[in-house]
Amino acid sequence: MNRLSPEARQWLEATGYRVSDESLWLAALTHGSTGEKRDYQRLEFLGDRVLGLAIADWLYEQSDAPEGKLSQRLNALVSREMCAQIAREIGLAPHIRISKQALADGGRDSDNILGDVMESLLGAHFLEQGFAPTRDLVHQLWRHELEGGAGLRKHPKSALQEWAAGNQRKPPEYEVTDRSGPDHAARFTVRVKVHKVGEAEGVAGSKGEAEKAAAKAFMERYS
Structure with a gap:
């Protein structure tokens, strides 16, 4: 199976992702527990870097704060906890493909898995659309946290x-x-x-x- 379910594709596009190669997005939603050849790990690695640059770009443009304050906010905004929070807000969990055992163990509510898949989706979007559209999508999905107080307080x-x-x-x-x-x-x-x-x-x-x-x-x- 190399195609997304209609529900998953509809959710992705409604959330703001632009889907072309369905096999890429299928991998982005697939946890290693399924045993499938392609899962989200490589895309998560890429998406993590894309997210960091997109957030850093926004912070640099919107604030004249010194480097230390910028780093403090960046670390909070790209944290696993924050990625999982965004994932819950956009309703990601039902679309993650995991094994029955991982599901029974609460995998779809795990900060680790939710955060990783959130980043893997950004990696897939970057590969298909490039940096600028992915940066804009990050700014859209993280808008409340970017414009709010996330990361303003010291770790x-x-x-x-x-x-x-x-x-x-x-x-x-x-x-x-x-x-x-x-x-x-x-x-x-x-x-x-x-x-x-x-x-x-x-x-x-x-x-x-x-x-x-x-x-x-x-x-x-x-x-």
Whole structure:
């Protein structure tokens, strides 16, 4: 099968994607658990870079902020968590092609899978339409976050690092205390400790996001 379902094609085009080679878009929606020869991994690699450049281009044009502030916003706007949020907003999940086992394990609600497929679709769009139309599509899909406050606040890990230094404490220490679930729907529990202050935990679908959640919880509790 090298053709999209009518529902998937209709959804893609209604969302703003321009579809030509259906086999390319089929791969973009296919998770490796299906065992099919082509899945989204290579397209996700490409789409990740396209997304980063599209967001960086918008930030540079719309703001005269210094490099550090631009990087702070960029990192938030292209994060796996943000990509998954956009995927949920546009109704991507039902169109992801995954195995029955991955589906039973909650794969269609996994930040990792949703974020990856979001990027793979941008990769497919870039290959068919080029950068400028894909950049415009990113600006359309991310408009609310771009024009809102996403990324304006300092990353929780950076905020905690600076808080510890400002209070003459040792740097925060992060430790993965639990990992559960299959690879495509993993859940990480991370504990962060600051010597002679306290500790807090965070849980998320990736180690990085769990560290972020733990840092945020720590700051809310002790700062």
